[in-house]
Amino acid sequence: MVFFRASQLIDLWLAAAKGVRWAWRTLPGDLLGFMVMRCSGVSRPNRMSEAGDVTALVVEDPRVGRYLDTGFMPIHAQTVGRYVFCRGPMDERVLAHECEHIRQWRRFGPLYLPLYFGLSLVGVLRGRRPYFDNRFEVAARRRAELDT
Helix, strand or coil, rough: HHHHHHHHHHHHHHHHHHHHHHHHHHHHHHHHHHHHHHHHHHHCCCCEEECCCCEEEEECCCCHHHHHHHCCCCCEEEEEECEEEECCCCCHHHHHHHHHHHHHHHHHHHHHCCCHHHHHHHHHHHCCCCCCCCHHHHHHHHHHHHHH
């Protein structure tokens, strides 16, 4: 419920400040995604994928493994802004999951990462699984089930 109310407040703020909507929703995540792509040694996305209201810039390249392997758990794919990173070809279910994360980046803008990690921390403190019980991940898994 808090998750839903926070997104409604952000939507109201963005509606009131129309001039900053695009910058809020796009720039922080896309700039970070572009930097990850370039630092991985990849010059451009392999393809663009349309999934409803979302355009994903898909980077399927073994070189992004250097980036994906820096976390605490094995990551098959990860979304940063509109960029989706994967070591190799991605199936439609994984892409649908990652496209939901693009929607989340678009909605929360630069607050997405702090909210994501904050929810994981709350999960750890409550004795839950920080990845599987994270509300962002639950929503992405639900969307992937509906879309595939």
